Amino acid sequence: MEVKSILFVCLGNICRSPIAEGVAKEYIKKQNLDILIDSAGTGSWHIGEKPCENSIKVAKLNGVDISNQKARQVKKEDFKKFDLIVGLDKNNISNLKNLGYKNPIKLGDFGFDGECVPDPYFFDGFEGFDKVYEMIDICVRNLIDEFIKSKI
Numbered sequence: 001m002e003v004k005s006i007l008f009v010c011l012g013n014i015c016r017s018p019i020a021e022g023v024a025k026e027y028i029k030k031q032n033l034d035i036l037i038d039s040a041g042t043g044s045w046h047i048g049e050k051p052c053e054n055s056i057k058v059a060k061l062n063g064v065d066i067s068n069q070k071a072r073q074v075k076k077e078d079f080k081k082f083d084l085i086v087g088l089d090k091n092n093i094s095n096l097k098n099l100g101y102k103n104p105i106k107l108g109d110f111g112f113d114g115e116c117v118p119d120p121y122f123f124d125g126f127e128g129f130d131k132v133y134e135m136i137d138i139c140v141r142n143l144i145d146e147f148i149k150s151k152i
Contacts, residue, residue, distance in 0.1 A: 019136050039069070041074065107139045
């Protein structure tokens with residue numbers, strides 16, 4: 001399958017999926033690849049909001065700017081628009097299937113033995129965001145390497 005577009009999906013699209021979007025965009029830019037990257041949430045609570053401050057901070061500490069992203073909710077049209085739709089945990093995968101998407105993949109399958117990326121929204125302060133960032137960074141790069149770089 002030729003992959004020209006990837007959508008990263010978490011619950012509210014303010015913590016994990018914006019980081020994944022930012023990491024992916026930075027990585028494909030450095031690799032000189034032409035891939036559409038976006039993110040969305042399965043929930044509607046944060047539509048139009050920026051990523052949470054700690055996600056912006058951890059991304060910036062790693063050279064990735066996600067401060068201009070705006071949260072949006074996943075739509076059924078996304079299922080036709082994107083070649084890969086990637087959930088960040090098992091609940092995101094289940095929600096995507098309930099919305100009618102047949103083949104979501106889990107980000108943790110690309111470097112962390114299928115682990116779910118924990119939702120840092122409920123963390124106490126900044127601690128732990130670095131581990132979430134590291135997990136997302138490794139898995140996003142591995143996913144792109146497997147689906148895109150291996151095909152060119």
